[in-house]
Amino acid sequence: MRLISLIFASLLATPALSCGPDTDCALGERHYRIAMPDGHDGTTAVGAIVFAHGYRGSARGIMRNQNLRRMVSDMGLALIAVKSASDDWVLPNSPRRKDVDGSVEFNYMDAVIADASSRFAIDTDRMMMTGFSAGGMMTWNMACHRPDMFAGFVPISGTFWLEAPAECAGPVANVIHIHGDDDPTVPLAGRPIADTHQGDVMEALDMYAAYGGFGPSATRNTERLACKDRSNPAGDILNFCMFEGGHSFRSEYVKFGWETFAGSGKL
Template sequence: MRILILLLALFATPVAACGIDSDCEVPGGTYRIYVPDGGADGAIFFAHGYGGSAAGTMRNDRFRALAGRLGVALVALASVGKDWALPNAPEHGNDPPRDEIAYVAAVKADVVAQFGLDPDRMLLAGFSAGGMLTWNVICQGGDLFAAFVPMSGTFWKEPPQSCDADAAVTHYHGTADTVVPIGGRAIGSSRQGDMGEVLAFYVRDRALTPAGPVDAPDGLSCQRWDGKEETYLEYCTHPGGHRFSADWIERVWTRDMK
C-alpha cells in the first residue's frame, strides 16, 4: 500500500498553485490568472480601479469571455490596500509605498515562468486608478508590454519629466466623466491630471507626429499621433461618463497583436 501511494504521488498530475480563485504570489504582492481551456498565446493584464481587487476582475464575465475569444490569458493585478502607490497621489494605501513598476515586472516574469506565456504578446490595460497605474508603467517600464490601454485615468498632478521607452498607447475617456474628468480635479492634497497636458507631453516626449482621425466603432471619436516603428498615441473619447468596455481592449489587441 505504501508503495502504491508513493507511485500515485510520483505520477499525479500537478495542480496549479493559483488561478481564478486563488492568489499567485510574487515579491511585493499577488495576482490572479485565468487561462482558457484551449491554452493561451500571450496575455492581457488588467489593473483595477480604486477599491477594486484581482478577485473582482476575475468575476467579470466579459473579461473571461474576451480572453477565451482571443485565446489569451487574463492576468488580474492587485493593489496593496485600496489604491496603487503612484507619484503625487494623495495617499498610497500602503506604507512604505510599494514599487508598482517592480511589482508589475515581477508579475510578468512569473506568468512567463509559471504558465509559459509569450513575453512579447502582452498588453496592459487599466481603468480609473488602474489607468493611472498604466500611464506610470508606460513611462517607467514602457518596454514591458507590446501595447497599453489606459482608460479614464491619468497621472496625478502632472506628467513626469520624460518617459523611458517608446510605447503603443490607446487611451479611452468619457467626455462626461465627473469621477476622473478630462480636465482633472482636486482630490485631497493632490489633483488628478489634465489629459490635454498628458497628450501634449507624450507627443513631445516621444517626438510623435499627427496622423489625423482614425476609424473607430460607433460612439468613439479617435485621433492619433505616430512615431518610429510601432510607437503611437491614440486618444479616443466617448460621450459617456466614468466607464469602460472590454470591447475597447479587444479592439487594440486584434489590431496590434498580430
C-alpha cells in the same frame, strides 16, 4: 499514510496548479490571478492581457467579470489580473503619497510577469497592459517607466496624478488612451482629491507626443469611439479615443486596443 504523504508532496511540487482565476498566485505578501484561454493545452504559448483594477478593486473582482473573461478567452489570450497592496496603487503624486517614485509597483509588475511566464505558457512578446480608472493611472505609469515590458498600453479613464512626468524611460511605448467625454469621476482635466489632484489627460498626451516625436493626429471613428490617431517615424502609436458618457468601462475597449496594435504589427 505513505500514499497520503506522496500526494501531499506532489501538490507542493506543482505550485502552478494551486493558482488561477479563482485562487491567488502568491508573490510574497502580494498576489495576482490568471485565466488561460478555455481549452488551452498547457504548453502552447499564448499572448496575454494584463488588467489593473480601479480604486478598492481586486484581482478577484476582475476575474468575476464574465464578459471580460469570455472575450479574452475567445481571443485566444490569457487574462492576468494584478492587485494593489492596499486599496490603491502606490504611484507618484497619489493621495498622501506625494514623495513616492512608484518603484514598489513597477517592481511588483516585474515580479508578476516573471512569475506568470514561469508557471504558465505565456508569450511575453505578445502582452498588452490595460486598466480602468486608478488602473488606467497605473497603466500610464507603466508605459512611462516600464515601456519595454508590454507591446502596447491601453489606459482607460485614468492618467498620471497631478502632472505628467518631466521625462519617461525609453523605448517609446505604444499607447491608446480611452476616456468618456463627460466623466465626472476622472474628468479630462482632472479634479482635486485629498491633498493632490488628478492629472490632465491632454497634458499627458502632449507630453508623450513630444517625447516620442509623434506627428499630427488623424481622425478615425468606430461605432462607439471617436479617435485621434498619431504615429511617429518609427511607427509607434499614440491614439486618443473618446466615447460618449461618464466613468464607465466596456470590455470591447480592451479588444479594440488589442486589435489596433495587432493590426499595426505590434502584437
